[in-house]
Amino acid sequence: MTSIADLLADHPLFEGLPPGSNELIAGCGRNAHFATGEYLLSADASADEFFVLRRGHVAIEVDTPRRGPLVVATLGEGEVLGVSWMLPPYRWTFDARAVEPTSAIALDASCLRAKCDDDPALGYELFKRFAGLVRNRLQAARLQLVDLYGNDAS
Amino acid sequence: MVPVAYRVERRREELPDTVTLWLRPTAQALPTPTPGQFNMLWAFGVGEVPISLAGVDGDVLAHTVRRVGQVTEALCALAEGDEVGVRGPYGAGWDLPRAAGRDVLVVAGGLGLVPLRPLIHDVLAGRHRFGSVALCIGARSPSELLYTEEVSRWADEMDVTIAVDTAPPSWKGRVGVVTKLIASAGIDPTLTTAFVCGPEVMMRFAARAALDRGVPPSEVFVSLERNMACAIGHCGHCQLGPHFVCKDGPVLAWDRVAPQLAVRAR
Numbered sequence: 465m466t467s468i469a470d471l472l473a474d475h476p477l478f479e480g481l482p483p484g485s486n487e488l489i490a491g492c493g494r495n496a497h498f499a500t501g502e503y504l505l506s507a508d509a510s511a512d513e514f515f516v517l518r519r520g521h522v523a524i525e526v527d528t529p530r531r532g533p534l535v536v537a538t539l540g541e542g543e544v545l546g547v548s549w550m551l552p553p554y555r556w557t558f559d560a561r562a563v564e565p566t567s568a569i570a571l572d573a574s575c576l577r578a579k580c581d582d583d584p585a586l587g588y589e590l591f592k593r594f595a596g597l598v599r600n601r602l603q604a605a606r607l608q609l610v611d612l613y614g615n616d617a618s
Numbered sequence: 619m620v621p622v623a624y625r626v627e628r629r630r631e632e633l634p635d636t637v638t639l640w641l642r643p644t645a646q647a648l649p650t651p652t653p654g655q656f657n658m659l660w661a662f663g664v665g666e667v668p669i670s671l672a673g674v675d676g677d678v679l680a681h682t683v684r685r686v687g688q689v690t691e692a693l694c695a696l697a698e699g700d701e702v703g704v705r706g707p708y709g710a711g712w713d714l715p716r717a718a719g720r721d722v723l724v725v726a727g728g729l730g731l732v733p734l735r736p737l738i739h740d741v742l743a744g745r746h747r748f749g750s751v752a753l754c755i756g757a758r759s760p761s762e763l764l765y766t767e768e769v770s771r772w773a774d775e776m777d778v779t780i781a782v783d784t785a786p787p788s789w790k791g792r793v794g795v796v797t798k799l800i801a802s803a804g805i806d807p808t809l810t811t812a813f814v815c816g817p818e819v820m821m822r823f824a825a826r827a828a829l830d831r832g833v834p835p836s837e838v839f840v841s842l843e844r845n846m847a848c849a850i851g852h853c854g855h856c857q858l859g860p861h862f863v864c865k866d867g868p869v870l871a872w873d874r875v876a877p878q879l880a881v882r883a884r
Contacts, residue, residue: 525787535785538793540802563790607795608783612820613728613758 468493468569475516477544477593485586492575498562505546505560512554513570514546520566525559533559537604547598549573550591619850621660621703622648626696627678632764636729637694638672638682641702647677648704653736654711654841654869657681660703661692668864669693670733670841671707679704682732682764708850709868712737712839717811721749723803723833725824727756727796727816731764733841733868734815742775751776752803756796756820758783777804796820800827807832813869815841822879825872838872 469490472478478486496515498504504515504522515522521540525533536558539545545568548556554573580587624641632638651657651671659681660666667689673680685694696702714737722741726734741751753772757763759782772778779799781792792799796816812828814821821840828838844863845855851865859878861867867875 523787523793531786533787535787535789535793538781538791540792542802561787604795604798607797607819607823610819611758611783612795612817613756613762613783614817 468495471518471569472516475542477516477597481589482586485589488579488583488586489571489576489590492572492579493569494572496568496570498566498568500562500564502562503559504562504566504568505556505558507556507559509556510554511546511549511556512573514544514549514573515568515570517541517543517545518567518569520568521563522566523561523563525561527559533561536608537601538563544594544597547594547601549577550594619705621658621666621705622646623701624679624704626698626700626702629696629698632682633684633762635685635694636682636764637685638680639693639696639702640675641679641681641704643677644701648679648706650674651679651707652711653714653740654733655707655709656733656868657704657706657708659683659689659693660705661689661696662701662703664692665689666703667693668708670868671711671736672732673736673739682729682735684729709864710866710870712813712841712869714740714813718747719749720837721805721810722751723800723805723810723812723828724751724753725756725796725800725812725814725816725828726753727820727824728758728762729764730814730816730820730841731755732815734813735765735768737813738772738776742772745775749809750805752805753778754796754799754803755780756782756799756816760785760789760791779803795823797823797827800824800831803831805831808834810837812838813841814838818843818879825876829872835873835876836871839869840872840875841868842870842875843868 469486472486523535524537525535527533623644625644626639627642628640630638656668656670658666659669669681672682683690683693685691781794781796785793810833812833814824825838842863851862
């Protein structure tokens, strides 16, 4: 059976970390499975765990009073769900719902934050990698704002 | 330069503002266009606009038109049996033969799927000549996707992924920018030829995403839209640096047009 440390080592976000780092991070991890329709994250809830998606497909949603939930992004295999665990106040901003049966490595946020505090070099490296993730998401969100496919974008 | 009369043989509402017209010549047919080329469609008494080829079946031309101005409004209002003037075909289309033996990446944004449709038809007609084929489609919302039934059939023979900007929870596809689909497309980038069409901003980011994956710049082709009037490279309305988009394009290799597309109109 493949260990969580081995799974992390194959993931772009964690590959190439100093020896022993993935074992250290994996100490905060567990395997998690979600049925279709089950929520992985809830807006305003404490950001206790984030997820490295191994299989499946998750919709990030915002609830609206009149139109109900709107899907603003989706994440799939290999992607990371949740960045609000990194910074205070450690609360999720959006809901995240499994669109299909989904498996993930769930990482305990306070456990990982404590390890980053104890090993600043690892923390810095990890936060640099997450900064790249946040950059990509920000760029994507800005492109969505442009209304790319509207007539005015031509 | 003189339009030839065609009759609307069939008309289909694709979206509330978008119509496909199948046009049959009333007498002499124009030369058969190739995928990526365009025709000038003349709405009698109103004017003329360049419209991409959406398909061809013998002498019958298919054109998908979005209602954005007076001429396209008139074209969209045509009924079966009405006549329209056509001249063409014009421009350089998709160079599909160069993709033989290679993987194919097709990226379509919004109405950009229209000129890619005949390319996809040709890919499917000679499917064995290509490696992996990935089609990435982007649209504003699920209700603004074109050719949905046909796209479902294409998925039997190629890897089709769709991303929309926003969607209700009932949507089972992806939500996000189309460029994100390129990152996970099932292709071998260094052995891939990419064909991209959509709004220019989307094409810039899509080309960048393809390059980031490792597709060579000379193997990324984009179909540009400019203000084409004469369609034969005389009037200069569509000039983009050294290129006349109507004559040298509309399909051009990314490495030829990237410098011009980086020039900002400030």
